[in-house]
Amino acid sequence: MTAITETPACPAGTVAALAPVLPVVGHDTPAPLVDGRRVPYANLDVAASAPALQSVADAITRTLPLYASVHRGAGYLSQVSTSLYETARRSIGEFVGARDDDVTLVVRNTTDALNLLAGCVPASDDGTPGRVLVLDVEHHANLLPWQRSADATVVVGRATAAATVTALRDELAAARAAGRPYALLAVTGASNVTGESLPLDDLVATAHAAGARILVDGAQLVPHRRVSLAATGIDYLAFSGHKTYAPFGAGALVGRRDWLDAGTPYLAGGGAVRSVRTDHTDWHDGPARHEAGSPNVLGAVALAAACETLAGIDPVALREHEDALRRRLVDGLGEIDGVQVVQLWADAADAVGVVTFAVAGYEPGQVAAYLSAEHGIGVRDGRFCAHPLLARLGYGAGAVRSSVGVGTSGEEVERLVEAVAALVADGPRARYDVVDGLWIVVDDPRPVPEGSGLDGLLATAGPGGDEVFGCLPEGA
Template sequence: MSIASTTCPENRTDVTDEPALLPVVGRDTLVPLVDGRNVTYANLDVAASAPALESVAARVAQALPLYASVHRGAGYLSQVSTALYEASRRTIGAFVGAREHDVTIITRNTTDSLNLLAGCVPATVGEGRVLVLDVEHHANLLPWAAAPGGAAVLAGASSVAATLDALRAELAARPYALVAVTGASNVTGEALPVADVVTLAHAAGARVVLDGAQLVPHRGVDIAALDVDYVGFSGHKTYAPYGAGALVGRRDWLDAGTPHLAGGGAVRAVTHSEPDVPAAGAASATWALAPARHEAGSPNVIGAVALAAACEELAALDPAALHAHEARLRARLVEGLSQIPGVEVLRAWDDAVDPVGVVTFVVEGHDPGLVAAYLSAEHGIGVRDGKFCAHPLLARLGHRYGAVRASVGVGTTGEHVERLVTALASYVREGTRADYAVQDGCWVVRDDRRPLPDVSGLSGLVATAAVANVALAGGCGAPSEA
């Protein structure tokens, strides 16, 4: 391993005293280090999945004793659960600025939301074609192949201005039904100005869907004010990891589109035709309108309640305080990392402004998986390594083999950020103290002795070295978050 000689910069903007903005579940969780110490976990992997807000967990605890099947039950608890579910739907829609006639569909996550919408793009508008940029997470890249006209992927330029010019030219060259754009990159935290994208798309007769997975938890999003047609987002990134997400937007496509799942609750009536010959007959459905049309089966009531609780808590925050908290932490990350020799902070656009709290970097000559494993095993820091389900963007930025990502949120403290900067400077200066090896595609501590936590359900695991290493090391270059 080539080790550069450096010292931690003395002139810096220290944010050690920056407190968390809201209490999250697990904020005092201790994790073992390879040297035998236990330290409070520094969760800098919020962009992958955010911890639950304590208020969300409390709301779920209140709702669980009242849980029952919804919509068609005469029992008291069924009626209460139905009221909770529908009230949650209204809260979730209002949180992102749903218009009077918009519909809010409860989904599993952003990926589910965008796949649902892909089945509703009409062939009669813009030839059913979808335009998407190469900066997108795979959740906003791959589903559009299912649209009637398929998808065209536009390569982004090095600046926001040039990318908007390319978008304008492409929209003028051929018709599109929909433009799919990220609200904030899950790699760099940057974004195109949404209002400008909407203006260009609407002028060309196309609608706009916003991938809000990274934007919604970190900024106030008002689709009515922005004139965005649809937004999809995930509860597990919005401090409500209980399996629910949402798609919010204009009703007409959603009322007429292909039902996302075929099953009970999504229909008004089902008939069975009698066969003319001894053979099986055919079932025919009259589908309901949205949202029921796309919510077949028993819905995730608790997930919807949790997501609504998170929306309420975030809506009650002073937007300026939320913005300032993330801006301070992100600025310190960029400043501190940039001062370490051999470390490059990635950017999608040279002129992007106001990014959310996502910072991705590479250490020259060092495997991202090893860096992530080191930060976890020797400093108790959780980051993400790999290609972040954004392979085209990483390839365009010249890092097709991956990078390391640190991300912050309302539960992040300044100490977490300072710990990362100090730890990485130590890594570049001194290298690792433990011995690491690649096992099953992941960097792990060789002969890792750290114990698995004493949690019900883990007792059934065969605690082999491989299982323990993958569970605790934190670094794995191959998988990315869904």
């Protein structure tokens, strides 16, 4: 597997030549179109769930014959599986620059990680829940847990990144001066709506200056940029395997030990305890405290394999590749009459490969259905689990999100730009309607894949009794 070593500026017409950085499973999967053709599926929904790296699939294949119980058996395969699991834990922590005394917890996903940490934020001096400061730009996973388990204050983002950091700094300082300091600043590493980032170094310094710790939601950041807790001073980092090219049900929370060792065990069950009596339980410290039950060995191995593969890519080359694709999306879509590209901050420090847009005269769900049915392109439509942000930006009804990654080619990006331009210029070729709140193709002729289960869920009887199906919902 060879990474791209140099990426040109890639104006229109040249980005199409860019090949994927790494092979991913399913890149050449054919997608049927309503006109009877089949084209390679263009997965531009990487921000929702990224395809598996081929190296990850290979690691799973190698591990399956070795799978057995973990931390509980003396048998040979149990010992091997335990070693694989703990080795994977170390690889995951090393990938994000964990400090020597940090804890790496294997969880289900970023949402799981943030809910876990929300139960570990220490109480304030007066015994009330610990105070947490967040922005309205956050994914719901980095908003709802704090509202439920802590004393959360939400700051509305400003028009620029610099002003947003200043607003956070002012709130942290004022709370400390008033004797009610925040325990934690919880921020996104990269917006799941626009891909834009706030300057992490400034955020870390701002939090620490006010006596607070900082949690970074790295779900969109870690798959695209190298992050180091040791180098940046980030206290906690959460991320998901399914967004990091390892969709096997594992994610990670990495960070400082003291809160995690003192916090309420996330799950009550076997493996989290040293001893149990009918009237008392002695809980473990460290990872075991929060990882009750049989761990997801295969998920941990998959995430570790993805981390190791991504660590082997020249980070400059990866950034240049994704920057070229992102620039083409922003520039190409922005040049189409009636298309608006969503932006948070004109002075954003960085932006990963996520571009959200709206097409005048078309609902987001209709655009997504059209792209799928007539061009074989998968995108996301809706509000992207970021309802407060979309409402503030004027997209309360939702928008369309395209996103790229290491397995994305330039041709796929060009196909999207051309497809949106064709929609605006000529309209859709197929007929679309809303059924049960979802946009579908009327009399959709595309075949149902065998064994998919869709025939019983979405199929109807078409002319001659052939099975046809409606578009799967792109999400809300």
